[in-house]
Amino acid sequence: MASSSQQEEDGAVTTDFSALLPQGQIRKVVQQWLDDDMPSMMDVGGLVVGTAEREAKLWMKSPGVVAGKVFFDTTFDLLGCKVTWQKDHQEGVLLDTASGSQKVHLATVVGPVNRILQGERTALNAMSRCSGVATLSRQAVQRARELNWKGYVAGTRKTTPGFRIVEKYGLLVGGAATHRLDLSQMVMLKDNHIWSAGSITKAVTLARKAAGFSQKIEVECQSLDEALEAAKAGADIVMLDNFQPEQLKKDAATIKQQFPHLIIEASGGITTDTMPDYLCDSVDVVSQGKLTQGYSCVDYSLKIVPPS
Structure with a gap:
């Protein structure tokens, strides 16, 4: 049986990742979004x-993977509203809305209008963009x-x-890997680092002195x-950047034969x-900047239920 943090979807297990996000930090981020949307602190429509x-x-209202519930929930929690989600439409589920011909009810929000x-x-x-990346x-x-x-x-780190x-x-x-979350996670030595250091070996050697044993070092090649x-200098990962497919496969095989434990990224x-x-x-590893740069947003709407 799947754990409480997992759910079955079409025979596969999807994981609830919301516990990764410290609630205090997320509340600060979402509050900044709310403040940005109402900087003058007046809401005539609210009146x-x-x-x-x-x-x-x-x-x-459009097909996609449901993602971003934690941001939706936190938004309305900060505003004193309560959100209740439909049990069959949890995060990570891929829903087909028949290309817009029908819409799916995901949740209900109750609070001051x-x-x-x-x-x-x-x-x-937040929901539409998170779901777009997940899809x-x-x-x-x-x-x-x-x-x-x-x-x-x-x-990749090509994010908004x-x-x-x-x-x-x-x-x-969506089931993909995040790569490094930010500039401080893992060491990525790209062409600018190498040119500035003088060589790949010099760049890796200096990076290892600071990173020690607790961080991986990746070199763009x-x-x-x-x-x-890069492998001989002690890199943990080599990125084969902008290689043609057949050349990449050939060179990756050569590298693996000499350094079988080295991680190779395309x-x-x-x-x-x-x-x-x-x-x-x-x-x-195959990394795609397009996953966070070229995604289409999933279409959502929030509609007030008219009083009976």
């Missing part, structure tokens, strides 16, 4: 609708699994400033020779459509 308690329904409307757009923005991630991961590839499909946690969280819900130099302009060309046993 119009008043403070009577009302009910509003969250509708999903002015407060519901103050949180409406903030909550929907695109799910498609990429499923494509890789259909080809019996066992490695990681990962995002101020919105990184939402997009990184969407990657997880443009050729087989660079990858071998990156550089890879999309879900082109990803199959790069997959092989010698490649452990």
